[in-house]
Amino acid sequence: DNIHTILRQMPKAELHIHIEGSLEPELIFALAERNRVELKYASVEELRRAYAFTDLQSFLDIYYAGASVLLTEQDFYDMTRAYLQRAHADKVRHAEIFFDPQTHTERGVEFATCINGIHRALEDAKAQWDMSGALIMCFLRHLSEEEAFATLELALPYRDKFIGIGLDSSERGHPPEKFARVFAQCRELGFHLVAHAGEEGPPAYISTALDVLHVERIDHGVRCLDDAALTQRLAREKIALTVCPLSNIKLRVFDCMPEHNFAKLLDAGVTLTVNSDDPAYFGGYINDNFLALFDALSLTQEHARQLARNSFAAAFIDTAAKQKYL
């Protein structure tokens, strides 16, 4: 089998996907029309042309604008359904999906509207394809810890519908420790914990995400290589990084795929997984990420199998479920 076939066909888990980042331009326009929301782009083509990012913030501005068309439970269902369909086609057997409630509650959309629509799509995927899904609620780090606490309060009546807490949005200037107390409470409540760290921000944010927030995985984390001791620690403690190759190129973390440090991280013994981050904005779903990475860095079949195993090993699923895939 050639490597592309292996990558496409192997069962995998996706652990880093923002559901709002799966909203394709065509669906943005369809929902804008359905909900009579005014967009500042005249066409799908014009919107797509705006997807020329210079850094994380330039992307986030457009990503939050795109999410403004989401108003009803059906909108959240349709968005999630479309992602799950693509993921199913890419042989994703388990998906852990981020959602950003503050992006919606700030616009007057109820927390219930958002989580019920997303959750119903996960239930349908389970029934139809035996594909499992779980939700991770993210706090927006450019907002205050007080606002994160308020969001947690809104979310607790729905705690059976999500399994974990994450931290995303503008990284620089918003270190993990800003959210120490709210993460401590989430930990006491028994949620799984993750955080974006070391995407654009310094390696120190990875360390504080681990030592202050007590996260179980690091989202992105690629900048750990700037700190040899930290890289060794990640390898030794088998802390998984959820790496998003196409995202890193589109947001200029690396100039081009051959410049990506993925192979160096593998050589350093760090546990890696491959993910799509915001597939509608960055040029592809999980298999596109695998193919772009493997083509640029000439990785092998053994790497492919290892990355698939890592994705299930690092997933928040029980040991029996993991055994099926490891």
Ligand code: ADE
């Ligand atoms: N929100 C959506 N995608 C993100 C990313 N790559 N980094 C931080 N916040 C995000």
Ligand code: ZN
């Ligand atoms: Zn992300």
